[in-house]
Amino acid sequence: MQVTPIRPISGVNRGKGRPSAREDLPCPIRDVLDRIGDAWSVLVITTLEPGPARFNQLRRQVEGISQRMLTVTLRHLERDGLVSRTVIPSTPPQVEYALTATGRSLCLPLKVLAEWAGSHQALIRGARRQYDIGAN
Numbered sequence: 624m625q626v627t628p629i630r631p632i633s634g635v636n637r638g639k640g641r642p643s644a645r646e647d648l649p650c651p652i653r654d655v656l657d658r659i660g661d662a663w664s665v666l667v668i669t670t671l672e673p674g675p676a677r678f679n680q681l682r683r684q685v686e687g688i689s690q691r692m693l694t695v696t697l698r699h700l701e702r703d704g705l706v707s708r709t710v711i712p713s714t715p716p717q718v719e720y721a722l723t724a725t726g727r728s729l730c731l732p733l734k735v736l737a738e739w740a741g742s743h744q745a746l747i748r749g750a751r752r753q754y755d756i757g758a759n
Contacts, residue, residue: 658703663688663696665733668705668722672730675709675721705729 659665663685670676670684682693697720700706705726711717722730 658699658705659729659733661696661699663692664700664705667693667696667700668726668729669733669737671706671720671722671726675719677717677719681720700726 659668666685666688667681670681676684678693678697681697682688682690685693688696697706697708701708704723707721707723709719709721711719
């Protein structure tokens, strides 16, 4: 597997100085990690795994996310084809979000990563403490 360094592009960012998802990246890992590596995408994906949800449902279930960040996260996930957005004709109109087939296919790898993180968290924290002691 080859990991290609990212060359900065002027004028393209996604806020707070981070580059946006780029179409010209030859490295699929960097391209995918750009999306699932942000603070909220994984939480939104796992929240949608059981089934579709409306915006306010998601906002209540994803603890700590602001309305703006949920909006931005859903737009990015929709752009990447991981989430679909359906407008339900009603008064007032309602919007429902659901995982696409591609989004659902990401759930198993995320579960494996979550299990790994859970089983290794104590070891990682211990290593950090040891490192911090030695660094001082």
